[in-house]
Amino acid sequence: MARNLFEHHPVLGYRFIPGIRARVRHEGGGYLIRCNQSGFRCDHEVTPAKPEGVFRVVLCGDSYTAGEGVSNAFRFGDLLEHRFERTQVLNFGLPGSGTDQQLLAFREFAADIEYDLLVICPLVENIRRNVETHRLTQGAADGKLVRRAKPYFTLEHDGLELHHQPVPKSVVPEDQLPEIPPEERVSGMYGALQRMNTAIDRRVPGFKGLTTRLRRIDLPEEYADPEHEAWRLMRAILTDWVDESRSDVMICPLPTFGHVDKHFLGDNYRRRFRELSDELSVEVIDVLPAFWKHAADFRRRCRFPDDEHPTRLGHTVIADALEPHVRRFHERWRASHGAAVR
Amino acid sequence: MNGHPDNPSTAAPGNGATTTSPRRTVRRKPVEDRTGHVLGISAFYHDSAAALVRDGHIVSAAQEERFSRKKHDPRFPGNAINACLEAGEIEAEDLDAVVFYENPVLTLDRAVRSVASVGQDGMAPWLEGAPGMLGIKLFFERLVRDELQCDVPVLYSEHHLSHAASAFYPSPFERAGIIVVDGVGEWATTTLAVGEGQDVRVLKEIRFPHSLGLLYSAFTQVCGFRVNSGEYKLMGLAPYGKPRYADVIRNELVDIKDDGSFRLDMSRFGFMQSLSMTNAAFHDIVGGTPREPESRITQREADLAASIQAVTEEIVIKMVAHLAAITGTRDLCLAGGVALNCVANGKILQQRACERLWIQPAAGDAGGALGAAMLAAHGYFGSPRPPVEPGRDRQRGSYIGPSFSNEEVRAFLDVNDYPYEVLDDAARATRVAGALADGRIVGYMVGPAEFGPRALGARSILGDARNAETQSVMNLKVKYRESFRPFAPSALAEQRDAYFDLGCDSPYMLLVAPVKDDIRLPFERGDEEDLISIVNKPRSSVPAITHVDYSARVQTVDGEYNPGYHAVLTEFEKLTGTGVIVNSSFNVRGEPMVLTPQDAYRCFMRTDIDVLVMENCVLEKTRQPAFAEEGDWRDEYELD
Known part of the structure; x- marks a missing residue:
């Protein structure tokens, strides 16, 4: 359906249209979207004070967290909420966002509210979105795809510097986009090989995965070097974010299904986040083992065949992985608020 | 039967x-x-x-x-x-x-x-x-x-x-007779049934190939309109003609019985053997081969339209009487494509063939x-x-289709920097009424979309019914369609009897009724064949919605289901003393009715619509930025 789900936002670039109720056609059979008045896919309104006697979790991330492909109730955030007594999960997931926009969403809507736990769930590929300055979006009345600006940070000597504030609304002509450095351009030959790989994979499912495994690729390669510019930027964003939080923080880097299916190694990103955990004294949750303990057939059912987002089953696995960690914080909260909770 | x-x-x-x-x-x-x-x-x-x-x-x-x-x-x-x-x-x-x-x-x-x-x-x-x-x-x-x-x-x-x-x-009925007439279903082309409580029971059927819908479609094709979409135009053309071919139809094409059952002479139809509805034997008795689509409409087509309309009405009214006799109820429900023939529907009521009539607004498939x-x-x-x-x-x-919130409309307008004002419901009604009274054309998209082919004030283009030129201007500069096609009125339900001999409400615009004698103006059509000059001659105090036979396809509007639209009519009546406006579907020829804010804005900018209302947002054409499109948008839509 031609229902537009997003509106311009001067800080984030865009957000869900506040209060929108929609259903999206999808290969998984379609899913329902319910948004709160702050413009996030969340069944709760964002109030400065949390409801009395409630453990409130602020959950941030991209489309995996927002739950593209599944209805609100089947997302890992909502599943977690129902596994704990007197718990409210405020979902600030923003589809298509980088960690930069996720931090801005937190600052704009969550930083000043009352909460007990902050869970940051960057998709490991978000590291690439952080260095992008523009995004593809639907155009005007003709509905064609156009490029618009997004907010982004650069890492300067004295810290993060925010650009594109307020985010311009105007469509950027292709010839005015920043030039892609030669080393980041995809060569014609490489592109052709990728298309051929994809075409064969349609006829011989698993072919693409096999070729990736044989090449022992560890993507995203930005995690390979701790001094890589993109990782330094992401680390700085997460460091500032943890510093700004007024509660306990958990970071849960979400793997792509290339990692879940063992097509990509994932060693590098896991190493970087472990280092970050030590550096910031923050709990980092690795959800890959929760997927890997299952057989390949089970893992395949955790994602949609074409759309690489988690199915209901995939969300359940993520919730399973997070549950024991959230439980510790929840129990600590219960202990300190025992009288009120009872 | x-x-x-x-x-x-x-x-x-x-x-x-x-x-x-x-x-x-x-x-x-x-x-x-x-x-x-x-x-x-x-x-x-x-x-x-x-x-x-x-x-x-x-x-x-x-x-x-x-x-x-x-x-x-x-x-x-x-x-x-x-x-x-x-x-x-x-x-x-x-x-x-x-x-x-x-x-x-x-x-x-x-x-x-x-x-x-x-x-x-x-x-x-x-x-x-x-x-x-x-x-x-x-x-x-x-x-x-x-x-x-x-x-x-x-x-x-x-x-x-x-x-x-x-x-x-x-x-609204607990028990009623039901008539379904269309081209063909599985085998049935006409069905008489009775509904009672939770049950619907089929009583009689007429089976393929004997079909009133296909008979009407055959004339649609002969008159140069597209089958399965041009039937409505044929009905609109009928008042320009005389039923000179009615006897030929009765004698050569269809055998009509007293109970409304009928049988086609299949030797004169082509649809069993070819992709054409008709054949040479058909053309022999209707004055020649089919009119070339988009060519000039002549008196022959108008007369053919009037003739098949008269025969259709005769069959339907006989069926209604027969169904009332075998069911013992004078409450009637209609569906099937032929139930969109609002002229025939109006005749059912005018001739008191039934007591109360309810027609499914989405009567087609x-x-x-x-x-x-x-x-x-x-x-x-x-x-x-x-x-x-x-x-x-x-x-x-x-009003059971999709709807779009103010937030969704504003999101669309804001991201594209299209200028607009936000008005509350009352101010919106006043603004729209004022624009109409000034002779301006308004695109109106408010509330859930209509289900069915008629625009009922949720996805409508509105105009001033008092202006004699509204019909030709809206046809040629807004809808880009044939000049002869009439426009329909929306009327305040509480004032319907001041304008129309209707006798009941018509919320779904499925009944044609005569305009009242006391608002008619003397009108001599003469022997002119130029439809534009005929159309532009005023026929009543609301000329834009009065057809050449002094009829109108009426929608009565009350405050229950669409209070915002009722408020527009009320404000217009306060300003002008007339409780009737022109209501046409919000689209151009060949285009489905608009649904989304994007559709509405696009149609607004492509046509001579002056004001666009989307929920509580009001846009003036003169304040909009230039709207550039690649190619000619008219190529997007097949002519219907």
Whole structure:
């Protein structure tokens, strides 16, 4: 359906249209979207004070967290909420966002509210979105795809510097986009090989995965070097974010299904986040083992065949992985608020 | 109807078609798992659609063309299904059943037998229709499961049973006669039925190839209009002509009995052997070959239109009288494509052939989706019909399509920097009324979209009915359509008797009535054949909506289902003393009615519409930035 789900936002670039109720056609059979008045896919309104006697979790991330492909109730955030007594999960997931926009969403809507736990769930590929300055979006009345600006940070000597504030609304002509450095351009030959790989994979499912495994690729390669510019930027964003939080923080880097299916190694990103955990004294949750303990057939059912987002089953696995960690914080909260909770 | 032994086409329905329930043994959901939700679907012929009911209440219904932007889109209505589940805010697995509006096996049976009856000559229509029948329709269940990705039970209704259900269940009646007339369903082309409580029972049928719908379509084609969409134009053309060919039709084409049953002389029709509705023998008696599409319309076409209209009315009125006699009820429900012939509908009331009349607003195949869903809800799952208040029905003004919030409209306008004002409901009504009184054209998109082909003040283009030039200006500069086509009025329900000899409300714009004698102006058409000059001659104090025969296709508007639109009329009446405005569908020729803010803005900028209202946002054309498009947008739409 031609229902537009997003509106311009001067800080984030865009957000869900506040209060929108929609259903999206999808290969998984379609899913329902319910948004709160702050413009996030969340069944709760964002109030400065949390409801009395409630453990409130602020959950941030991209489309995996927002739950593209599944209805609100089947997302890992909502599943977690129902596994704990007197718990409210405020979902600030923003589809298509980088960690930069996720931090801005937190600052704009969550930083000043009352909460007990902050869970940051960057998709490991978000590291690439952080260095992008523009995004593809639907155009005007003709509905064609156009490029618009997004907010982004650069890492300067004295810290993060925010650009594109307020985010311009105007469509950027292709010839005015920043030039892609030669080393980041995809060569014609490489592109052709990728298309051929994809075409064969349609006829011989698993072919693409096999070729990736044989090449022992560890993507995203930005995690390979701790001094890589993109990782330094992401680390700085997460460091500032943890510093700004007024509660306990958990970071849960979400793997792509290339990692879940063992097509990509994932060693590098896991190493970087472990280092970050030590550096910031923050709990980092690795959800890959929760997927890997299952057989390949089970893992395949955790994602949609074409759309690489988690199915209901995939969300359940993520919730399973997070549950024991959230439980510790929840129990600590219960202990300190025992009288009120009872 | 079946009292004529010389008319073998009439028959009591066979194969147990008198049952209310869709017939198919399927695995039902256990009672404790049922949610009361049933989804109806019509597709693969024309006007595919979906409808959702909950415990027998209509939740939503939508036609696929509004999303796909392809007029009369026959494809599987994935977007419409999505919109219905969206409106119900339910998961697909919450559905108790999905119901298809007809029985593909019976349709195939009819097609095979029809080919066999004409031998080799039937190959062309067979090749045209076979892919749909052998392919998609027979694999409907797989399509549903591919779309919804769940194992929902799938039921099948029958085409005319679905139409009959769509006419009776939403009506205000507890017991009523039902007439369904269209081109063809599986076998039936005309069905007489009776509805009582939760049951719909088929009494009699006329079977293919003897079809009043196909007879009307044959004249549509001969007059140079497109079959399955141009029938409405033929009806609009009829008042320009005289029924000079009516006797020829009665004598040479159709044998009409006293009970309204009829039989076509198939030697003069082409649709069994070819892709043409007619053949040379047909052309011999109607003054020659078909008019070339888009060529000048002559008096011959106007006379042919008037003639087939007169014969159609005669048949329908005889049927109504016969049905009243065999059922003992004078309350009547209508559906099927022929029920969109609002001139005939008006004649039924004017001649007092029935006491009360209710017509399904989506009387064509789209409405079959709603009928199929309601049939399953009431007849199969046993949901009681919801109670209805006096003077109301169960269709909620047919404002049961998708809607867009103010926030969604503003998101669209803001991101594109299109200038607009936000007005509250009262100020909006005043602004719109003022613009109309100044002779300006207003695009009006407020509230849930209409289900059915008529714009009822949710997706409408509005104009001043007092201005004699409104009709030709709106036809040529806004709608880009033929100049002879009349426009319809929306009238304050409380003032309808001041303008029209209607005698009842007409909320769905499905009744044509004469304008009152005391507002008529002297009008001599003369022998002119130039339709524009005829159209521009004032015929009443509301000339833009008064057809050349002093008739009007009336929508009466009350404050119950569309208070915002009623407020516009009220304000217009305060300003001008006239409680009537022009209401046309919000589209251009060949385009489906607009649905989304994007559709509405695009149509606004492509035409001479002066003001656009989208929910509480009001846009002036003069303040909008230049609207550039690649190529000629007229190429997007096939002429209808």
